[in-house]
Amino acid sequence: GESVGLHLPTLSVQEGDNSIINCAYSNSASDYFIWYKQESGKGPQFIIDIRSNMDKRQGQRVTVLLNKTVKHLSLQIAATQPGDSAVYFCAENIPGANSKLTFGKGITLSVRP
């Protein structure tokens, strides 16, 4: 698999390989994090989330890892498929009475057949 930070716009992986997408979040008070997938012409689609009291959460073929010490979040996709090709965003929720979700800039995942 390959890993890349969100400051790089595109990640290209071979079908069947694992993908790792990294995200550095900004606010140490953030209590909730979400990974979204966005396909062309569609709204963000929820993939997986994690609360700040956890460091790992697994879904179907996806795993999110949270490292609060360095404010780092990653999304791992196992056995990447062509249908995984999309733009991926991490988002952090800053808590409080006016809590809101702040998004990273996004990275394009391109799966080579």
Add this chain to the structure above:
Amino acid sequence: NAGVTQTPKFRVLKTGQSMTLLCAQDMNHEYMYWYRQDPGMGLRLIHYSVGEGTTAKGEVPDGYNVSRLKKQNFLLGLESAAPSQTSVYFCASRPGPYGYTFGSGTRLTVV
């Protein structure tokens, strides 16, 4: 249960025209949000609401107004559209601390 519905899906405006984008949710969610998305960028928060009758500014509020007269609806208004407001607009809602649901977006072009 339709989730979050945005209308219209597409719109072309002339500079200076006004319009209102409607976001409707049928999940009884307290919190609602309006975001805009520009090419190569993530979603940026325009305005949001933490309950019926309340609104607050987000990251990029200039040129927009909002209203939340009914819990299920969150309206985004452009009083005098500018080309810089050409974007895709997304509405989202959530019931409490977790669980955001997004609409499918409104593509707005200002010429």
